[in-house]
Amino acid sequence: MVGLNREMQAIANNIANVSTTGFRKEGLIFSEYISDLEQGEDSLSMAEGNVRLTNDSQGPLTPTGGAYDFAIEGDGFFMIDTPDGQALTRAGAFTTNDQGELTTHDGYRLLDNGGAAIFIPPDAGTVAVSSDGTLSADGLPLSQIGLYMPEDPNTLTRTNGVRFMTTGPIIPQENAVILQGYVENSNVNAITEVARMIEVQHAYTMGQKFMEQEHERIQSVISTLGR
Numbered sequence: 001m002v003g004l005n006r007e008m009q010a011i012a013n014n015i016a017n018v019s020t021t022g023f024r025k026e027g028l029i030f031s032e033y034i035s036d037l038e039q040g041e042d043s044l045s046m047a048e049g050n051v052r053l054t055n056d057s058q059g060p061l062t063p064t065g066g067a068y069d070f071a072i073e074g075d076g077f078f079m080i081d082t083p084d085g086q087a088l089t090r091a092g093a094f095t096t097n098d099q100g101e102l103t104t105h106d107g108y109r110l111l112d113n114g115g116a117a118i119f120i121p122p123d124a125g126t127v128a129v130s131s132d133g134t135l136s137a138d139g140l141p142l143s144q145i146g147l148y149m150p151e152d153p154n155t156l157t158r159t160n161g162v163r164f165m166t167t168g169p170i171i172p173q174e175n176a177v178i179l180q181g182y183v184e185n186s187n188v189n190a191i192t193e194v195a196r197m198i199e200v201q202h203a204y205t206m207g208q209k210f211m212e213q214e215h216e217r218i219q220s221v222i223s224t225l226g227r
Helices: 002-016 190-225
Strands: 025-036 045-053 062-065 070-073 077-082 085-089 095-098 102-104 128-131 132-137 140-144 147-150 158-160 163-166 171-173 176-182 180-183
Touching: 002 025, 002 045, 002 190, 025 132, 045 102, 070 077, 085 158, 128 176
Parallel strands: 070 180
Antiparallel strands: 025 045, 062 180, 070 176, 077 085, 077 147, 085 163, 095 102, 128 132, 132 140, 147 171, 158 163
């Protein structure tokens, strides 16, 4: 029941972020512990849900026409510089700060394929990004947007709704494509999540009824033996 409650929280968070750019839905992995009892008795089985799993399926791409809106088609993440270190994200809606650097809307700098900030000259006219991430202004190349992947995807830890960190190595991702003027929407399917929420609620209710019935049975046994 504790695990089901955690899964309910994950589902509710998924539904709340159904419209969040770059959000990837989260689920829960349940593990089973089996212990032998005395000879001739059935084994004891206990389930626990502690491990959160991020769904890495591609979200739908939506055209915005924004010069600094980028979507990744394929595997890979943008790398941004945060106070806690370098983070990975699929949220590709960027803007420029007072220094002309490309940043997220909450002020974190987007990094190029060498790990440096990307600078847009103040007098730049047309800014274009090719499919390999090469960024140019008025036809002159400026930088190349970096795409990265953790060497072991299982080491990714969500630090924010759309930001991830890893304790392992991060390697360049060369096979993905960057689309300018698009953003990747959340990969949450609201209908699927609501259906799953109903299933989890039903399972939780059944577990609660079982516990109540078991409590009544034990109380009845105690009452009978105490006479």
